[in-house]
Amino acid sequence: MAITSANQLELLQTAEAVAREKMIDPDLVIQAMEESLARAAKSRYGAELDIRVKIDRKTGRATFARIRTVVEDEALENHHAQLTLKQAVAIKPDAVVGDEVIDEVPPVDLGRIAAQSAKQVILQKVREAERDRQFEEFKDRKGSIINGVVKREEYGNIIVDIGRGEAILRRNEKIGRESYRPNDRIRAYIKDVRREARGPQVFLSRTDPQFMAELFKMEVPEIYDGIIEIKAVARDPGSRAKIAVISYDNSIDPVGACVGMRGSRVQAVVNELQGEKIDIIPWNQDQATFLVNALQPAEVSKVVIDEEAGKIVVVVPDEQLSLAIGRRGQNVRLASQLTALDIDIVTETDDSARRQAEFTERTKLFMDTLDIDEMMAQLLVSEGFTNLEEVAYVDLDELLSIDGFDEATAGELQARARDNLEAANIKAMENARALGVEDSLVNFEGLTPQMLEALAKDGIKTLEDFATCADWELAGGWTTVNGARVKDQGVLEEFDVSLEEAQHLVMTARVMLGWVDPAELLPAAEDDEEAEA
Template identity: 85%
Template sequence: MAITSANQLELLQTAEAVAREKMIDPELVVQAMEESLARAAKSRYGSELDIRVSIDRKTGRARFTRVRTVVEDDAVENHQAQVTVKQAKQYLADPKVGDEIIDEVPPVELGRIAAQSAKQVILQKVREAERDRQYEEFKDRKGTIINGTVRREEYGNIIVDIGRGEAILRRNEKIGRESYRPNDRIRAYVKDVRREARGPQVFLSRTAPEFMAELFKMEVPEIYDGIIEIKAVARDPGSRAKIAVISYDSSIDPVGACVGMRGSRVQAVVNELQGEKIDIIPWNEDQATFLVNALQPAEVSKVVIDEDAGRIEVVVPDEQLSLAIGRRGQNVRLASQLTGLDIDIMTEADEAARRQAEFAERTQLFMDTLDVDETLAQLLVAEGFTNLEEVAYVDQDELLSIDGFDADTANELQARARDQLEEANRKALENARALGAEESLITFDGLTPQMVEALAKDGVKTLEDFATCADWELAGGWTTVNGQRVKDEGVLEKFDVSLEEAQTLVMTARVLLGWVDPSELEADEAEAEVDGEEDEA
């Protein structure tokens, strides 16, 4: 076909119609037409030429032009699209590098193949524009609840019509016993929006904790207004959930507001979640108090927190154990998710037995190492002494404060403790050297002989070996695998070395070896302090 006056206006009318149908900018369609016509013209005049097409937005007239760019004399690569400054003087009065010489060329007549090619270019550009429009529309809805209509099911995944596009609800994001049929209404949480080659992909979820939080925000005006905040959510989708809330207005009870009059608000959320039981818990800054609340309805007798390990021990009455653990461990698992801590639950009887075992073990330690009778050893344990270092280097007044201890007894105990420690250190160094530990590691400040021995047993025998260690390899830590926290044993963990102390030791070794510049280290520390102050502010 030829671009004649008879069909010039049809170009604009077609652009308007396509843009209206696809809900995109008409300008994008016109630009696609210009590109397709330019490609067809190149096939007619030669691909080496720089042919451009501009369509008048009012009349629809397509203007075909050939463009040549002025370049340096020795920079000409394409003689059809480039000219030198000297050659350009035939067309321009004062040509400069970068100037363009524009000549109008006759419009091309599109054959069947060229017309088909132009159509494909236009369709491709329109599809890209439509995808961009869909992505821009839905990317801002990530993290919100969306309503849609079930269109079909594919391999257990639900394809949902969400208006100007489709979304997918994967089968692992559905609540267990849910089933849907075409044209069913569905409400879900927009978990992710991705730009992919086949178009924007919208992923929905009904099992995400955020879905429950958003449902409460819709049902409880105080949450929407910011008076009440949802601090944490833990779910066993379709079965049970716990949600922690806090009120910033002392006159409003956060739990009561979320429950609503006769349970109306929470019941609306429960109905949407297929009868999922919801425990609404008051959030508290104090971890122990928060955990006691999180383990409701079980009663808690005692809480012991190990902040370094991120673990917490909870003691409950014997008759409350099954209630605290819950069916298949559900209650304690949700409480753990809510608090972000690993929870060990034990009965009062178990804790008493453990305390007795620890007491007997420490008593035996002092009897064997200090050569004292059972009564004296039990006195030391009862006063809180747990190891020889505490006895050897504690202020003597603390020993004298024990009933029946005089200065001679205190001096003798401390002398024996120091002798034992020195002998233990000597043996540890002998073992470490026998294992191949080098003096660079033995004399490194911050490592005891027992630590050096433990490192040598683990294959760390030089300061270079030590400097390559990660802090968690030394102090131990926790790794989350498939949603479960797994313990990583540290080489120096039994010596109560924290992650921060391990990191300091490793960085000091790297500085000594010249691997790290001390000035850079100080700059990083100063930057970290500034960031910390900004976070606090």
């Protein structure tokens, strides 16, 4: 196949047709043609030659040119692609070192193998251009809903025609056991767009919580306009979902707006999600109130929040337990996802038994340590005293406010509590010393004898050992493993040491040892003060 005047215009027509079919720039196709013709020319004239092809964008004429670079005599290495300055001047009088000398060569006559090779180059370049175009088109559409047509199924995954490319809906991203046949219309959420070895991949999802959020945005104009905001979504795809909404206009009810007239708006979303039941919940900044809403339709008697542990205990009437938990734990699981808290649900009976056990335990503690009768111990517990420290160091007036307590009784109780604490401190220090705690840690301010004993049992016996600890190792914390929150027990957690306190203690130890320059800590402290101001 020679590039003659008879088929010069055919090059441009072919490039235009391919570009139109693949929806890419025609110039990219022509560049691919130029590269393929240049490769074919090298196979004809020699691979060591630098041959370039230029196709005129108006006439379609292909010009084959041999390029040689002018070099110094001693730098000449490739006679086919280089020439000396003396040789160059004979061709181009004003040539200097570094110039390129261009000689036009006759067009090649492509044989069958060369033509096939040129075709492969063109196809490869077109595919690359098509992939780039597809990635650029869909990368900014991540997080939106797209309509497509099912093309085929591969190993349970659905290949979807999305207009200018293909997308994949993996089987674990389908709702329940829904199935599709070729040419079925499908609506899905663009979960991710990535470049991969085989080209850009558009990954779809129908189980992602944001798919439901985007559907509501399409059905509820107030959400699209920003009057109503979706604050959180939790789904058990194909079965049940909870969505929390808030209105920034007091005249608009967020739940009613999402439900629509006679349920028309929510029903449209339900139909798209294969009958998934949706609970629409008003969002509230107060965690306890929000959780009570999230556990609907169950009734809640009491909520106890442990903010540090990110955990919450919900007390419900005995007859409401199964409703609060839901079938296979579905209701409480969705409420937990919605609030981002670990939720423990207990009945009023269990809560009463727990409180009674705590009351009995504290009563016994005061009876044993203060050598008082059961009635006096129960009075202390009833007034909210939980440990000896509170009795020993509370203001005397608080003890005098208890019925039956006079000044002599209150003073004697405080004296006994302090003596008991002192004896416990002496014993704890002896144990710590016996375990090998050194003076550097004993003299460190902020650690009680009981803390020193606990640290020694964990192998922390010097100030250097203490300074190498992480704050969470001391105060405890939570780690997420396979989507579940796992408790990390801290060495000093039983002494109610917070993460901030643990961090302060560790950093103080590092400063004392010279590991940290105190000046480096000042900017952070100043930032905290500014934030508080």
